[in-house]
Amino acid sequence: MNIIRSKSFTGDRAWAALDIADMNGITTRLHWTDQPYKWHINEGQEVFVVLDGQVQMCYREDGIEKDTLLSAGDIFYASVGTEHLAKPLGEARILVIETKGSI
Template sequence: MKVIRPKTFTAARAWGALDIANLNGTTVRLHWTDQPYRWHVNDGEEVFAVLDGTVDMHYREAGEEHIAVLETGDVFFANVGCEHVAHPRGEARILVIEREGSV
């Protein structure tokens, strides 16, 4: 049994994570960041839920870049092959659910 309070979680570096669970090869991790990640494509599907803060999620469709503004409580689902990068506006805490070992 675990109780996690995302608002109090910080990490020593941007995109540092607290491993919450591994569900038969699917990881559930809480990330803290104040810096953008990098453009990437996951090797599986990804669920990205903003628990605290605001994140500009940049993604490409048909070679065209789009930006979705994600507020606290918003969820971004990245299909297989979805190229994307998260840019937090200040500090953000994000719950990420994805295949173990994914980028």
């Protein structure tokens, strides 16, 4: 059993992570960041939940770049093959659920 106060979680670097659970090859991690990630495609599906702050989520559909602003409580689902890039606007705390070992 563990209680995590996500609003108080910080990291010593962008995209610092706190491993919460590993359930049958699916990981749940809490991330803190104030810097963009990189364009990437996950090996599996990804659920990206903004817990605190705002994140501009950029993604490509049929080669066309699009973006949407995610605020606390918003969820972005990346199916297999979805190329995406997360850009926080200031500090953000994000819960990510994905296949273990994904980038």
